[in-house]
Amino acid sequence: MSTFGAVVTAIGAVFLFLGSLGVFRFPDVYNRLQAGTKCTTLGAFLTVIGVGIMEPEWFPKALLIALFILLTNPVSSHALGRAGKKSGVPMWRGSVVDRSADFKAFLLAIMLVAAICVTIFKDLMNAVIASALVSLVASIVFYFLQAPDVAMAEASIGAGLTTGIFIFAIRRTVRQEDEESS
Amino acid sequence: MNSFVLVVLAVIAVAVLLCLARMLRGPTTPDRAVAVDTTATVTTALLVFLAFVFERYIYLDVALVYAVLTFIGSVAIARYLEGGIQ
Known part of the structure; x- marks a missing residue:
């Protein structure tokens, strides 16, 4: 029984060491907080419980201390993380996972393909539909660039009104673009 | 003082040392606060372990008070x- 307690205590001490290693090695305050809290909470819990197992009559008080650590450590680390965020400590650049750049490139590629289709299509109706697609995707891009008003104008005028005017013009003239009309 | 006690104390000592190094290097104030908060948790565990080493039940109360006060401090x-x- 006391061997088991010793093993638990030793594992706890190793976790305390690993957590502190994280505090020392990690690149920014949020990563350090992550290591310094999660890892040392488990480490302290195991160490205290291990002592409680080695000395069975101490177990209730050891459990009380362990539960207290388990309850308070997340609270204080949350407060510290909040303090870091509010006092403007920047995140390590590797922590920022920003996929919106990839998505914007994807949207721009769709716009490019649609715009090329506008010039290639001989059926003017198809060309108008392709140009409406260009406007729709452009409005999404504007939205991503934090310009919702421009996005709304692009969607309503580019995709809606302009398309309507083009279709009106096609109905009054010819639908096919051929040699003599161009 | 058997070897088990020495090993655990050594591991915890290295942990405190690493936290101290982070506290000295910063670079921001929250970094230092995190280092000290981590040290507090490690020290609480250390106090409980030392109570076991010295075989004094009453020393557990010190650990409990320490945990409460460092939490308030953090x-x-x-x-x-x-x-x-x-």
């Missing part, structure tokens, strides 16, 4: 850093 530091206490 929250106070954090609240100050975010501008909660004027």
